[in-house]
Amino acid sequence: MNRAERGASGEGPAAAGSAGLRAALNPRQRSSVPLQMLFCFSGAYYALYFLATLLLIAYKSQVFSYPHAYLALDLMLLFVMGVLEAARLYLGVKGNLVEAELPLAAGLLLTAASALLCVHFLFWQTLVLRVDVALGAALLVLHGLEATLQAVATAALVS
Template sequence: MPTVVNSSLTYEILMYLNSFYFGMFAICELGMNCVKAAKLESPCLGRMHLEFALLLFLIATEGGRIYLGRKGNLTEHGLPILLGIVLSVPSSLATLYFLFWQCRVLRLEMILCSIQLVVLASELIISIMCLIAFYRPPSPEE
């Protein structure tokens, strides 16, 4: 008997785990930004306001993405999942900024941002599989 992987269950597990991981990620990133603001020299201080604003933007978009993804998955509606997919683009770009383009990147930030990007990519793939499963016509009973 072939086993069928339930993509919505996998998506729900990923979203549930990401809600906790992203909370830890945001707190660590906020702490590291505070430490960098206190310890850095003047050329990077001008960009610290931008980095704090970008972190708040990332918290808002990732929180909305997680909420919409879980809501769409539990109600089996495609529109919230589709909006979550759209929100994954700015969320991944902000994470890439913290990984590559900020003034000083700590090794811990590199590790945390890399894990966040892997989780984002896997959720994106599974969410597309969920959309396909939700909108696929039911197979006729034999």
């Protein structure tokens, strides 16, 4: 088929572009773009949070008298939080992109668990510095925004 025949039959790049436009304007698409953007931002911020908190725990153990039992507990909780964050982001992104309510709801539950660990590092940690408060408060705000958008997206998928 030559170029003139493809243009006449509507199988050229313009036809492919209009089919993609129709797919992009599909009113049945229920995945949330703001939630997806927040997942990406939250993943990047959590990597920074994890590294900063790990370095802060090392700093506090050297400068202050940090009991070894509590040091081990805080490190263990930080690594548990890292695993929860990875699972939460995976399930949330998968549920949002595939438009499946079960992974999105599971991600919402893991968001609540991760927020509880964030509150631990914000208030209940053995030694809490001002930088801990700033980092933890920002992470808690991100978790609150994500939980709200996840609940809305899950409700939209269920209905």
